[in-house]
Amino acid sequence: MQLISFASDYTRYVLKGGTKFYAWMGSLAVLIVGMMYVFYLQNTDGLIVTGMTSQIHDGLYFANLVFLVGVAAGAVTIVFPAYVYHHEGMHKVTVLGEMLAITAVIMVMMFVFAHMGRPDRLWHMIPIIGIYSFSSMLGWDVMVLTGYLILNFIVGFYYLWVKYTGGKINKAFFMPLVYISIVWALSIHTVTAFLISTMPARPMWFHSMMPIRFITTAFAAGPALIILAFLIVRKNTTMWIEDSAIKLLATIVTWCLGIAIFLTMSEVVVELYARTEHANGLYYLMFGLHGLTSLVPWFWSAVVLMVVSFVLFLIPAIRNNMKLLPIPCVMAFAGIWIEKGMGLIVPGFIPSPIGEVSEYYPTFVEWLMTLGIWAFGFFILTILLKGAIGILQGEIKFGGQAVAAK
Amino acid sequence: MAVNDKSPAVQGKAEVPENSAPPASADPSKAVLKTSRRDFLRGGGMLSLSSLMGTAALMSHSSDARAAIEWAEHFQKNYRLMTPEEKNEARIRLEKRYSAEYGKTVTVDTTEAQPGVLMGYALNVRKCIGCRRCVKACVAENNQTRGTRPGERIEWIQVLRMERGEFSKEKMDHGYPEGLGIQVGGNAYTPAGQVLEGQYHYEPEAVPEKDATYMPIACMQCEKPPCVKVCPVRTTYREADGPVVIDYNWCIGCRMCMGACPYWARRINVANPVLPKEEMNPVTHYLGNRPRMRGVVEKCHWCLQRTRQGRYPACVEVCPVGARKFGNLLDPESEVSLILARKNVFRLKAELNTFPKFFYFYD
Numbered sequence: 001m002q003l004i005s006f007a008s009d010y011t012r013y014v015l016k017g018g019t020k021f022y023a024w025m026g027s028l029a030v031l032i033v034g035m036m037y038v039f040y041l042q043n044t045d046g047l048i049v050t051g052m053t054s055q056i057h058d059g060l061y062f063a064n065l066v067f068l069v070g071v072a073a074g075a076v077t078i079v080f081p082a083y084v085y086h087h088e089g090m091h092k093v094t095v096l097g098e099m100l101a102i103t104a105v106i107m108v109m110m111f112v113f114a115h116m117g118r119p120d121r122l123w124h125m126i127p128i129i130g131i132y133s134f135s136s137m138l139g140w141d142v143m144v145l146t147g148y149l150i151l152n153f154i155v156g157f158y159y160l161w162v163k164y165t166g167g168k169i170n171k172a173f174f175m176p177l178v179y180i181s182i183v184w185a186l187s188i189h190t191v192t193a194f195l196i197s198t199m200p201a202r203p204m205w206f207h208s209m210m211p212i213r214f215i216t217t218a219f220a221a222g223p224a225l226i227i228l229a230f231l232i233v234r235k236n237t238t239m240w241i242e243d244s245a246i247k248l249l250a251t252i253v254t255w256c257l258g259i260a261i262f263l264t265m266s267e268v269v270v271e272l273y274a275r276t277e278h279a280n281g282l283y284y285l286m287f288g289l290h291g292l293t294s295l296v297p298w299f300w301s302a303v304v305l306m307v308v309s310f311v312l313f314l315i316p317a318i319r320n321n322m323k324l325l326p327i328p329c330v331m332a333f334a335g336i337w338i339e340k341g342m343g344l345i346v347p348g349f350i351p352s353p354i355g356e357v358s359e360y361y362p363t364f365v366e367w368l369m370t371l372g373i374w375a376f377g378f379f380i381l382t383i384l385l386k387g388a389i390g391i392l393q394g395e396i397k398f399g400g401q402a403v404a405a406k
Numbered sequence: 407m408a409v410n411d412k413s414p415a416v417q418g419k420a421e422v423p424e425n426s427a428p429p430a431s432a433d434p435s436k437a438v439l440k441t442s443r444r445d446f447l448r449g450g451g452m453l454s455l456s457s458l459m460g461t462a463a464l465m466s467h468s469s470d471a472r473a474a475i476e477w478a479e480h481f482q483k484n485y486r487l488m489t490p491e492e493k494n495e496a497r498i499r500l501e502k503r504y505s506a507e508y509g510k511t512v513t514v515d516t517t518e519a520q521p522g523v524l525m526g527y528a529l530n531v532r533k534c535i536g537c538r539r540c541v542k543a544c545v546a547e548n549n550q551t552r553g554t555r556p557g558e559r560i561e562w563i564q565v566l567r568m569e570r571g572e573f574s575k576e577k578m579d580h581g582y583p584e585g586l587g588i589q590v591g592g593n594a595y596t597p598a599g600q601v602l603e604g605q606y607h608y609e610p611e612a613v614p615e616k617d618a619t620y621m622p623i624a625c626m627q628c629e630k631p632p633c634v635k636v637c638p639v640r641t642t643y644r645e646a647d648g649p650v651v652i653d654y655n656w657c658i659g660c661r662m663c664m665g666a667c668p669y670w671a672r673r674i675n676v677a678n679p680v681l682p683k684e685e686m687n688p689v690t691h692y693l694g695n696r697p698r699m700r701g702v703v704e705k706c707h708w709c710l711q712r713t714r715q716g717r718y719p720a721c722v723e724v725c726p727v728g729a730r731k732f733g734n735l736l737d738p739e740s741e742v743s744l745i746l747a748r749k750n751v752f753r754l755k756a757e758l759n760t761f762p763k764f765f766y767f768y769d
Contacts, residue, residue: 055670119700124641128640135635136638138636138662200632349665
């Protein structure tokens with residue numbers, strides 16, 4: 001009974017909004033429709049409508065997949081300080097981080113569908129009706145991602161449910177799940193790093209630095225996005241997120257970004273000092289190879305974005321100014337999206353294992369699909385955040401009249 | 407090399423009593439299948455039912471019946487887990503569909519690996535003249551897509567053209583100091599030998615060219631294949647007689663195997679394969695050259711449709727200089743075994759511990 005009223009109150013609350021809300025959701029919906037169309041194209045004409053080939057067979061989709069696993073894992077930068085360090089400001093907004101994690105994992109799964117040659121056969125991966133392979137990193141990745149989605153769903157919505165009914169949190173049930181989800185967040189990104197770093201056939205990825213690089217970039221890009229989301233929430237809803245929470249996140253972004261830059265520099269030195277054939281991928285990324293240079297501007301713009309945003313984060317006047325803080329956040333987010341996305345995935349295939357140098361250009365289909373999935377992500381993130389904030393603010397309550405949101 | 411480096415299938419073979427049942431696949435968990443009389447009868451019943459349905463589909467040519475076949479195909483099991491009856495059903499289904507599609511009688515062979523056979527391949531790099539007849543013969547034999555758009559052309563064999571090294575006096579002065587004053591000689595970047603920076607898009611007037619050597623490359627049928635390890639649905643696996651095969655109906659097109667292969671042996675069907683009716687080779691094997699579909703990965707399988715019937719792969723048969731040799735590694739008198747015993751052989755990228763059964767040698 002309570003559950004039904006929770007569902008109906010929640011749904012009614014999140015679907016109601018002002019003109020701004022409908023305009024935002026409507027424009028996202030347009031992009032989502034576009035995404036559905038190109039998904040249909042991909043599954044009738046085939047992947048030929050994308051820029052992927054037998055030489056470079058992972059592209060924009062895989063890049064976004066890897067990046068978004070990082071964003072999902074980044075939610076732990078809220079959960080960890082809240083529950084382990086008992087940070088007051090963070091504790092109030094933990095559930096928002098969990099909503100972000102749910103969104104990011106769903107987006108990852110959509111990119112998996114976009115990436116596959118035969119998404120209609122993905123049930124082959126499900127145990128019992130299909131075959132689950134423990135030797136495959138992709139199998140592990142799907143498993144930990146599904147687990148992370150379920151964990152965050154339970155933890156997040158159990159908390160909201162308790163707030164809604166006005167009951168008390170059952171700590172014996174709740175806390176173990178929280179601690180598991182913290183460790184689990186690390187596992188999803190570690191396994192995603194193993195996905196590409198366990199292939200000696202691709203020397204550019206074949207190094208043990210990959211997991212830590214993934215985690216530092218994730219803990220920079222994830223909280224950067226969370227800061228932006230928090231500032232938007234503060235401006236547009238009745239919910240006030242404390243400065244202390246945002247400042248702690250900014251500190252986390254700063255130092256994870258710093259370590260990420262350091263790791264990238266180390267890789268450059270190690271690879272280019274000896275300059276073996278195995279460095280060709282990185283060399284292609286930085287300077288081009290055999291006259292092909294399409295990723296060079298991407299790489300250098302990522303470097304500039306990351307280094308400049310790091311310096312900006314270091315300046316207290318910027319870091320502590322809530323008006324200026326979005327600038328380095330956007331820069332860091334964009335820089336990592338490039339460096340860890342296309343900048344990491346595509347050069348892994350250049351040159352190919354038999355020395356062939358070719359290039360990859362994402363097609364319009366791929367851009368529209370990517371844009372559409374991001375739009376879908378923002379669509380559900382908006383709904384999830386709106387619902388969560390409504391409950392946290394007491395605007396949705398059991399037995400209470402649902403108040404229309406601003 | 408230690409004994410335990412050998413694959414479990416090869417070791418296990420000795421323990422299989424007689425050859426009462428088809429030899430198991432390389433997966434040790436999948437032991438020899440036993441068929442009871444009841445299973446057999448039940449299988450027979452299902453078989454006749456499915457063949458009836460198939461015949462009806464073929465006769466009526468209706469799209470409904472074809473859809474029914476495709477529907478059944480969509481929900482079939484992984485080939486390795488099928489019972490012999492289910493394999494037979496799948497075979498009949500495919501034969502009906504292909505025959506209708508290509509307008510001729512298409513056979514889909516399901517012959518299993520024969521006991522006492524481990525296929526091996528040896529290629530004489532000294533003899534290869536770079537004519538690429540093997541490439542063409544392979545495409546004709548194995549029903550690869552041959553459209554005009556870039557992704558619609560698939561070739562499993564690549565003949566790499568390597569330039570002969572050219573060290574010259576003139577270049578002596580062209581050296582330059584690299585960082586920290588370390589001298590790099592003017593002849594430093596002269597290619598020589600097998601460097602795997604070969605070019606396979608070459609169009610000479612005549613082969614062999616004076617200034618080039620050639621190195622054909624295709625799937626190495628590794629004993630420890632990295633592609634098999636990364637497959638999330640185990641659709642690609644090593645057969646007991648050696649080749650690494652793919653169940654095209656089970657492949658999800660994730661392309662992990664393509665990333666893991668150090669020899670770039672695998673191709674993805676990015677489009678609906680273009681295979682003209684008249685060019686289609688109707689003699690096919692389920693795990694081999696049967697027509698593939700959009701979105702799945704394919705690769706060389708040493709012409710299973712031929713080699714399981716005691717014939718040579720198409721590339722071996724067509725090679726005009728006899729550079730390609732194929733045979734049973736377990737038979738000490740086979741050509742491949744003799745080459746391994748007497749010639750200098752090497753494996754490509756041996757440092758990766760993939761243990762190819764494709765050997766290069768020279769006289």
